[in-house]
Amino acid sequence: MNAAIRGTGSSLPETKLTNADFARMLDTSDEWIFVRTGIRERRVLEPEQATSDSATRAAQGALEMAGVAPDELDLIVVATATPDMLVPSTANLVQRNLHIGRPIASFDLNAACSGFLYALETVHSLVAAGRYQRALLIGAETLTRFVDYQDRQVSILFGDAAGAILLEAEEGQGDVLATILKADPGFSDLISIPGGAAARPPSPYTLTQREHFLRMDGRQVFKLAVQSMEQVARDTLERVGWSIEDLDHVVLHQANRRILNAVCERLGIPDSKRPTNLSRVGNTGAASIPLLLDECQRAARFRPGDRILAVAFGAGLTWAGAALRWSIDLPVPA
Amino acid sequence: MEALTERVNVIIGDQLGVERANLVPEANLLDDLGADSLDVVELVMALEEEFGVEVPDEDVETMRTINDIVQYLGSRVEATQ
Numbered sequence: 168m169n170a171a172i173r174g175t176g177s178s179l180p181e182t183k184l185t186n187a188d189f190a191r192m193l194d195t196s197d198e199w200i201f202v203r204t205g206i207r208e209r210r211v212l213e214p215e216q217a218t219s220d221s222a223t224r225a226a227q228g229a230l231e232m233a234g235v236a237p238d239e240l241d242l243i244v245v246a247t248a249t250p251d252m253l254v255p256s257t258a259n260l261v262q263r264n265l266h267i268g269r270p271i272a273s274f275d276l277n278a279a280c281s282g283f284l285y286a287l288e289t290v291h292s293l294v295a296a297g298r299y300q301r302a303l304l305i306g307a308e309t310l311t312r313f314v315d316y317q318d319r320q321v322s323i324l325f326g327d328a329a330g331a332i333l334l335e336a337e338e339g340q341g342d343v344l345a346t347i348l349k350a351d352p353g354f355s356d357l358i359s360i361p362g363g364a365a366a367r368p369p370s371p372y373t374l375t376q377r378e379h380f381l382r383m384d385g386r387q388v389f390k391l392a393v394q395s396m397e398q399v400a401r402d403t404l405e406r407v408g409w410s411i412e413d414l415d416h417v418v419l420h421q422a423n424r425r426i427l428n429a430v431c432e433r434l435g436i437p438d439s440k441r442p443t444n445l446s447r448v449g450n451t452g453a454a455s456i457p458l459l460l461d462e463c464q465r466a467a468r469f470r471p472g473d474r475i476l477a478v479a480f481g482a483g484l485t486w487a488g489a490a491l492r493w494s495i496d497l498p499v500p501a
Numbered sequence: 502m503e504a505l506t507e508r509v510n511v512i513i514g515d516q517l518g519v520e521r522a523n524l525v526p527e528a529n530l531l532d533d534l535g536a537d538s539l540d541v542v543e544l545v546m547a548l549e550e551e552f553g554v555e556v557p558d559e560d561v562e563t564m565r566t567i568n569d570i571v572q573y574l575g576s577r578v579e580a581t582q
Contacts, residue, residue: 203555386547394539
């Protein structure tokens with residue numbers, strides 16, 4: 168048994184937060200932000216909504232593309248570092264929102280910005296093992312609620328989004344040809360939200376210390392991110408016997424322009440093979456890769472048979488690579 | 502300019518782990534100081550932080566020696582004051 172990607176979906180909130188908006192709040196400018204990050208604007212989820220709401224919209228897009236009804240699902244996994252709440256899981260809430268009429272399996276998985284590829288390995292393995300027939304895999308984040316808008320280094324980077332794919336069991340080669348997952352917690356302090364959970368429960372102290380906000384040492388992360396992404400890209404390609412020239416598309420976690428440029432330069436990936444949405448949406452955590460996959464699919468940039476390398480990096484530190492053979496065959500929109 | 506050179510040298514020495522004696526104006530970052538392209542971007546991030554300027558990629562490519570960096574920052578910092 169194997170697993171094929173039958174559909175993709177995504178959801179971006181309508182509200183935009185531009186660099187000009189930041190320049191009104193903080194000592195910064197469009198140039199300061201864009202030169203450092205490559206980001207012009209990000210999206211902010213509507214205040215009355217949470218991660219499960221955007222995750223549900225992304226899921227509906229993937230279901231519709233695949234022609235699968237919610238009741239046909241037997242597994243939902245949400246990769247997120249910014250769940251609606253600690254319990255129940257965001258995946259449970261998506262299951263509720265989809266009005267699935269019987270109990271199925273649903274759970275969250277957290278590997279920060281690498282979460283989608285971690286979940287891809289997990290879900291693909293479960294489906295390929297014949298345990299589940301049709302699974303939704305969603306990467307969804309509401310990161311704008313965890314950034315400190317007094318912190319001009321970090322707050323400018325992140326946006327809200329959700330992306331989803333639908334995996335279905337099939338006989339044959341399958342679409343997920345290799346996945347490599349890595350973590351090195353020796354650098355766990357470089358990106359963290361230290362407060363608000365069991366180690367440092369919410370208290371007046373943790374609030375005044377702003378411990379419930381995301382902290383990141385961007386300069387230290389840069390080199391580790393580039394080296395890790397380059398290495399896992401090479402290892403993933405070696406696993407499937409592809410060279411860089413064999414690739415049709417390289418879908419990188421949209422972290423920061425300097426990181427992406429350095430990775431692509433070292434690997435020799437031309438701009439024509441690296442779709443990007445960083446300037447429009449910023450870093451959207453675990454939603455980044457599935458959002459970009461869905462945008463490429465809907466823009467008819469992906470064609471059946473295309474060879475795709477996906478690479479992610481995030482807090483943990485975690486990083487991951489995946490080699491995909493695209494098989495969704497839909498008419499090219501006029 | 503001397504004070505600027507001193508500040509630049511401190512950051513370069515710190516970032517690249519280079520002995521003070523090797524930090525001469527004509528020292529080439531890649532050939533003489535053992536930096537690779539990632540070290541250079543990291544160094545530029547440290548300089549941006551220290552001097553409160555942003556350095557576009559095309560300007561990074563012009564910075565080959567310590568003197569290039571000092572001259573560049575001299576013109577940028579002056580221009581913003």
